[in-house]
Amino acid sequence: MPSKITKHVKDMVDEANEIVKSVSVEEALAMHDRDDVVFVDLRDPRELAREGKIPGAFSCTRGMLEFWIDPESPYAKPIFQEDKTFVFYCASGWRSALATRTAQEMGLAPVAHVKGGFSAWKAAGGSVEMPQPKTD
Numbered sequence: 001m002p003s004k005i006t007k008h009v010k011d012m013v014d015e016a017n018e019i020v021k022s023v024s025v026e027e028a029l030a031m032h033d034r035d036d037v038v039f040v041d042l043r044d045p046r047e048l049a050r051e052g053k054i055p056g057a058f059s060c061t062r063g064m065l066e067f068w069i070d071p072e073s074p075y076a077k078p079i080f081q082e083d084k085t086f087v088f089y090c091a092s093g094w095r096s097a098l099a100t101r102t103a104q105e106m107g108l109a110p111v112a113h114v115k116g117g118f119s120a121w122k123a124a125g126g127s128v129e130m131p132q133p134k135t136d
Contacts, residue, residue: 013094016101021112025120028087038079042090042099048131054121055129062095069106080108089114
């Protein structure tokens with residue numbers, strides 16, 4: 001007999017949004033050029049290649065987030081040890097809500113995520129950085 005899912009992802013996202021800071025795309029646009037803010041793109045490499053990213057954003061796939069945040073992990077990334085505000089985003093704000101909750105639970109602070117994600121960023125006219133073509 002298959003297992004019965006008792007908690008759905010939408011419920012998890014709603015719960016995360018109740019306890020994490022969400023910023024509107026307008027707030028995100030205003031934060032973009034600040035030296036004390038790091039935008040963290042959680043989308044996978046295929047999404048980045050296809051759609052680009054917020055200029056200057058640090059790319060961290062959702063699956064590596066905990067490992068890259070934890071300074072005791074062999075995969076730790078120094079950027080997460082900096083005294084910055086970390087603003088997470090994904091395509092539409094679901095993965096970023098969950099990631100922001102996880103980062104907050106791990107003690108990373110301050111953290112927030114972009115309501116509506118990269119889709120909202122593009123719709124609001126936010127600039128987009130496309131990946132450079134690979135050369136051999």
